[in-house]
Amino acid sequence: MMMKSGVGATICPSVARCSPRGVVHLDESTSSLARGLLDAAPDAIVGVRANGRIALVNAQAERLFGYTREELHGEPVEILIPESGRHLHPHHRSSYLSDPQPRPMGAGMELAGRRRDGSEFPAEISLSAIESGDGLLITAAVRDVTERKRTEAKFRGLLDSAPDAIVAVLSDGRIALVNTQAERLFGYSRDELHGQSVEILVPEAGRSHHPQHRERYFHDPRPRPMGAQMQLAARRRDGSEFPAEISLSALETEDGLLVSAAIRDVTDRLEAQAERERLRAQAERKRIEAQLHQSQRLESLGQLAGGVAHDFNNLLGVIINYTAFVGEVVATAAERDGGQWEAAHRDIEQVQRAAERATQLTHQLLAFGRREVVQPRVLNLNDVVHDIEEMLRRTLGEHVELITLPAADPWPVFADAGQLEQVLVNLAVNARDAMPGGGKLTIDTSNILVHEDIAGDRPGLKAGRHVNLRISDSGSGMAPETVSRAFEPFFTTKRKGEGSGLGLATVYGIITQAGGHAEIFSDVGLGTTVSILLPAVDSVAATPEPISDGAILTGGETILVVEDERAMREVTRRLLARNGYQVITAADGHRAVELAVSHPAEIHLLLTDVVMPQVLGRTVATLVRRHRPGIRVLFMSGYAYPVLAHNGTLDPGLTLLGKPFSEQMLLAKVRDVLDNPIEH
Ligand SMILES: Nc1ncnc2c1ncn2[C@@H]1O[C@H](COP(=O)(O)OP(=O)(O)OP(=O)(O)O)[C@@H](O)[C@H]1O
Ligand SMILES: [Mg+2]
Numbered sequence: 001m002m003m004k005s006g007v008g009a010t011i012c013p014s015v016a017r018c019s020p021r022g023v024v025h026l027d028e029s030t031s032s033l034a035r036g037l038l039d040a041a042p043d044a045i046v047g048v049r050a051n052g053r054i055a056l057v058n059a060q061a062e063r064l065f066g067y068t069r070e071e072l073h074g075e076p077v078e079i080l081i082p083e084s085g086r087h088l089h090p091h092h093r094s095s096y097l098s099d100p101q102p103r104p105m106g107a108g109m110e111l112a113g114r115r116r117d118g119s120e121f122p123a124e125i126s127l128s129a130i131e132s133g134d135g136l137l138i139t140a141a142v143r144d145v146t147e148r149k150r151t152e153a154k155f156r157g158l159l160d161s162a163p164d165a166i167v168a169v170l171s172d173g174r175i176a177l178v179n180t181q182a183e184r185l186f187g188y189s190r191d192e193l194h195g196q197s198v199e200i201l202v203p204e205a206g207r208s209h210h211p212q213h214r215e216r217y218f219h220d221p222r223p224r225p226m227g228a229q230m231q232l233a234a235r236r237r238d239g240s241e242f243p244a245e246i247s248l249s250a251l252e253t254e255d256g257l258l259v260s261a262a263i264r265d266v267t268d269r270l271e272a273q274a275e276r277e278r279l280r281a282q283a284e285r286k287r288i289e290a291q292l293h294q295s296q297r298l299e300s301l302g303q304l305a306g307g308v309a310h311d312f313n314n315l316l317g318v319i320i321n322y323t324a325f326v327g328e329v330v331a332t333a334a335e336r337d338g339g340q341w342e343a344a345h346r347d348i349e350q351v352q353r354a355a356e357r358a359t360q361l362t363h364q365l366l367a368f369g370r371r372e373v374v375q376p377r378v379l380n381l382n383d384v385v386h387d388i389e390e391m392l393r394r395t396l397g398e399h400v401e402l403i404t405l406p407a408a409d410p411w412p413v414f415a416d417a418g419q420l421e422q423v424l425v426n427l428a429v430n431a432r433d434a435m436p437g438g439g440k441l442t443i444d445t446s447n448i449l450v451h452e453d454i455a456g457d458r459p460g461l462k463a464g465r466h467v468n469l470r471i472s473d474s475g476s477g478m479a480p481e482t483v484s485r486a487f488e489p490f491f492t493t494k495r496k497g498e499g500s501g502l503g504l505a506t507v508y509g510i511i512t513q514a515g516g517h518a519e520i521f522s523d524v525g526l527g528t529t530v531s532i533l534l535p536a537v538d539s540v541a542a543t544p545e546p547i548s549d550g551a552i553l554t555g556g557e558t559i560l561v562v563e564d565e566r567a568m569r570e571v572t573r574r575l576l577a578r579n580g581y582q583v584i585t586a587a588d589g590h591r592a593v594e595l596a597v598s599h600p601a602e603i604h605l606l607l608t609d610v611v612m613p614q615v616l617g618r619t620v621a622t623l624v625r626r627h628r629p630g631i632r633v634l635f636m637s638g639y640a641y642p643v644l645a646h647n648g649t650l651d652p653g654l655t656l657l658g659k660p661f662s663e664q665m666l667l668a669k670v671r672d673v674l675d676n677p678i679e680h
């Protein structure tokens with residue numbers, strides 16, 4: 001052994017700098033120092049002569065291999081090498097001797113040491129050479145890396161157990177680490193990837209930009225998903241690409257900063273997502289189509305019903321009023337002569353009752369057809385509910401509990417209060433019929449901002465502020481087929497005579513005419529909610545004017561009646577004349593204008609039908625006013641739609657008398673227009 005030889009040597013801290021061949025010279029005076037240093041070294045050190053015999057052993061080597069110094073001295077170094085590698089060792093040794101530079105032994109190879117008891121351990125060995133008097137001494141610093149290998153194995157296990165492919169990259173872009181999933185995902189083996197530039201895993205399209213992204217990440221290595229909101233892709237060995245989700249994190253290691261990328265192939269997920277999206281869009285399309293179909297069906301039914309009802313209305317006007325005339329004559333005769341006049345009087349009353357019932361039905365049809373004459377005003381829905389609450393309670397009976405939940409401060413709406421009351425009554429009656437054993441009826445109001453998405457697939461509904469009126473019952477509910485047809489006129493599940501099937505049709509017509517939307521939410525056993533949305537308006541709800549009861553309805557003014565239907569014209573004339581008015585009549589607009597020009601005295605009021613052949617009522621009014629600027633105007637019509645204004649509502653300031661009218665209605669309206677100082 002070198003120390004024993006007593007040859008002078010120098011120990012140099014940086015072995016390579018001490019001599020051109022990297023050989024260290026020892027000298028005797030420093031041998032005890034050298035001994036101390038050797039024993040203090042953390043690694044096991046074994047010195048071997050050129051002949052392969054062990055000449056130097058430090059304390060750590062004794063401990064590591066389990067031999068004493070004395071036992072090892074002079075032995076061939078191969079006793080410290082596992083049997084499997086022993087036969088190759090002399091060859092390695094001589095190749096090292098030919099160029100004894102300090103270097104790690106067997107780079108890239110798994111090295112192992114063998115203990116005295118025959119057990120083996122993984123080792124890392126670095127070699128250097130020392131020149132001494134006794135010749136060259138090769139020293140091997142041996143480190144037991146069992147613990148590190150175990151940690152590495154654990155780390156690898158952890159890596160391989162990750163569900164995602166993981167690729168760790170050094171700051172220069174070289175791949176330092178991959179897991180099994182990455183091998184499988186990209187189709188490369190671990191060895192093929194190690195040391196490669198990570199860009200081989202990036203599709204060609206994005207490859208040129210990748211190094212920049214990489215550098216930026218190394219600058220600010222916080223864990224984050226890569227390319228947020230971007231569609232990322234990765235490239236397999238065979239050149240095929242796949243959509244990927246990648247998240248990055250950084251790891252501080254001995255080799256510097258390591259950035260690990262967890263890569264997930266999201267092909268399946270994207271496909272599933274696309275399929276879900278497709279199905280959803282398909283279902284949505286079907287739903288919208290069905291809804292559109294239903295509103296178109298209701299629209300055409302409405303046109304039909306409204307058209308028929310309009311003609312009926314005029315006929316009813318004639319029937320009602322002529323029956324009234326005959327009724328009066330018969331009543332007087334019955335008083336005077338009794339007998340058969342009494343019977344005739346009762347018969348006429350039957351006719352009148354039937355005509356009234358027919359008028360009601362006609363109005364329902366008109367409402368459904370959105371041709372009902374309406375007088376909308378700005379109102380508070382809570383007031384409408386409140387005003388009719390008592391009436392509803394009576395209609396519902398004792399076994400149904402009525403709960404009202406008014407909104408704290410509902411936005412005003414623009415609607416006809418009487419029509420809304422009719423809506424509430426119709427819905428309450430339906431609810432009552434659905435709860436024969438009793439139950440609960442809730443009426444609530446709330447402010448709602450309708451979003452464009454909601455409005456978009458509901459024909460007629462516009463986005464924006466609405467007041468939601470809901471009528472919910474705890475009754476039998478409806479099957480989906482019933483719900484889909486419930487708004488149709490004459491659709492009823494009730495027995496003949498119990499329901500006409502016009503209740504919900506009327507509700508539908510009234511609400512859509514008011515620019516709103518009605519929808520039914522119901523299922524068998526779950527009760528029913530009818531939800532109504534009415535557009536909110538800005539102006540403050542006005543308090544309704546009280547209607548005077550005992551007003552005087554007769555008068556002596558001159559009235560120009562314009563009506564194309566002979567019977568109606570005659571009825572109107574008679575009704576007015578017998579109440580004291582001077583009446584002049586015209587069968588059309590041209591004649592009316594002629595009269596306006598030629599009549600020798602003042603004409604106080606123009607009472608004109610709205611829809612007439614040749615000249616419409618509105619034009620008649622304009623032309624007559626040209627000659628008689630101060631004249632008051634009162635329109636009469638079975639329906640206001642669409643001539644007087646859009647949506648069938650009236651222009652503000654116009655006064656309209658709905659047909660058919662009774663004597664009382666006609667006289668009240670005429671007086672109202674004549675006495676009202678505001679220009680009509
Ligand atoms: N609240 C409800 N609960 C259960 N079913 C209802 C309810 N409202 C309506 N329906 C069903 O919808 C159908 C149509 O209702 P709609 O009000 O239009 O007509 P109706 O009540 O049958 O007759 P009408 O109202 O003209 O007297 C009813 O026959 C019933 O089957
Ligand atoms: Mg009903």
